[in-house]
Amino acid sequence: MVDKPVNPPYFDGLFERLAKHDAxxxxxxxxxVHWGYWKDPSQATCSPEDYGTAAxxxxxxxxxxxxxxxxxRIVDVGCGFGGTLASLNDRYSGLQLVGVNIDPRQLERAAELVRPKHGNSIEFVHADAARIPLPDKCFDVVLAVECVFHFDRxxxxxxxxxxxxxxxxxxxSDFVPSERSLEYLDKIDLSANEAIRWSYxxxxxxxxxxxxxxxxxxxxxxxxxSIDITENTLPTYEFLYASTADWTDTWHVELFTRATRLLEKGSRNKMIGYEVLRFVCS
Ligand SMILES: C[S@@+](CC[C@H](N)C(=O)[O-])C[C@H]1O[C@@H](n2cnc3c(N)ncnc32)[C@H](O)[C@@H]1O
Known part of the structure; x- marks a missing residue:
């Protein structure tokens, strides 16, 4: 059910550092593996622990x-390391949870980390979000946390x-451009930017x-x-720049910093918001 191997490059570095138990x-x-949310961004310390809580x-x-x-019955598409499923598993009971991801390495890690409790069930499915091998009408909720920009929407x-x-x-949740910026963003086409492609x-x-x-x-x-939470996510950038301090490959640090600065600039000048969107069946 997977046509193309699309493993976002940032996961390669994460797997390397997790394998070394980098604290x-x-x-x-x-x-x-997504941006953080701070109710009061002025209180962000941007330490790794603070970031984990914000995520x-x-x-x-x-x-x-x-x-x-x-x-x-909930399916989390692009489920990463299963963090959203783990959070639901901790807080609710009797859930039927399914995690879908294109990257089998992430699914393997998720299955190790998330064990069902409170009468919940959890299943992991290796698939592209464009073709999910599950039956019709079998879910009450579809979730996609910070991943639809990778999908064929x-x-x-x-x-x-x-x-x-x-x-x-x-x-x-997604990075959502403002209507007034669309023409400009379509023209500069961030998706074709070298630093963005190599990093994200x-x-x-x-x-x-x-x-x-x-x-x-x-x-x-x-x-x-639609809930605009851009302001609550802004400390993410300070943390991401600091997170490269131990990277040994200076070329990757340079590209990652350049790509992240583009996203930060877009967010701070209100061209690209960070929004939570809820759709219902009509
Ligand atoms: C930024 S991460 C978010 C992971 C997770 N949702 C979280 O919030 O921790 C993006 C995720 O989308 C997944 N992904 C990318 N393209 C995909 C596709 N076509 N189908 C399914 N998953 C995909 C990646 O493997 C990765 O797990």
Whole structure:
């Protein structure tokens, strides 16, 4: 069910550092691999431990928006190391949880880390988000935490429409460009930028709210809520720059710093927001 090997390059470095039991990487990224959320960004210390807590907070903001209730059937697409599933497994009972990822190494690690409790069940499926080998209408909630920019979004939305039962919801977090910046961002095409490609892989940051609304409409969904949490994520950048301190490959540090600065600039000048979006079956 996987047509193309798309392993985002940042995971190679993470696996290397986790294999060496690097304390900072373990504290920051052993569960979640996404931006952090600080309720009060002025209180961020940007230590690895602070970042790990902020990453858990972001996952909770997405899950609370869904919202999740005991007994639900939930698929987390692009599940990474299973951090979102682990968080749900800790906090709810009677859930049927499925994690989907294109990278089998991540699924292997997730299956080791997340053991079902509270009467929950957990299954992992190796698949591309564009073609998920699971039956029709078998989920109440589809989650996608900070990963849809890697997906073929129209095919992922088609799969979501097929997988969701009546009244089901899709909740995701994504980098969302403002409408007024679209023309400029389409022109500079960040996805073709060398530093972005080497650091973050194939990404598509071109889906504004109006583009999401069109996409949803074409796939039997309606955008019900968008929560702009850009300000709450900004300390992420300070942490990411500091996280390269021990990297030995200066070329990778240079590319990663350049790519991250582009994203930070886009966020700080309000061209690219960080949003949580909730769609319901229409
Ligand atoms: C930024 S990480 C987020 C991981 C996880 N959702 C989290 O929040 O910790 C992006 C994830 O998307 C996965 N991914 C990328 N392309 C994919 C695809 N086409 N189908 C399924 N998963 C994909 C990556 O392997 C990675 O786990």
């Amino acid at each position: 900072s990487t373990v504290a920051a990224f052993s569960r979640h 858990e907070n972001l996952c909770r903001v997405v899950c609370d928006a869904a919202p999740i209730r005991d007994g639900m 129209p095919r992922f939305f088609a799969e979501t429409e097929r997988l969701l039962d009546q009244g089901g919801t899709l909740t995701l 892989g194939e990404i598509d940051l071109s889906y504004s709210i109006s583009r999401y609304q069109e996409l949803a409409k074409a796939h039997g969904l309606v955008l019900r809520e």
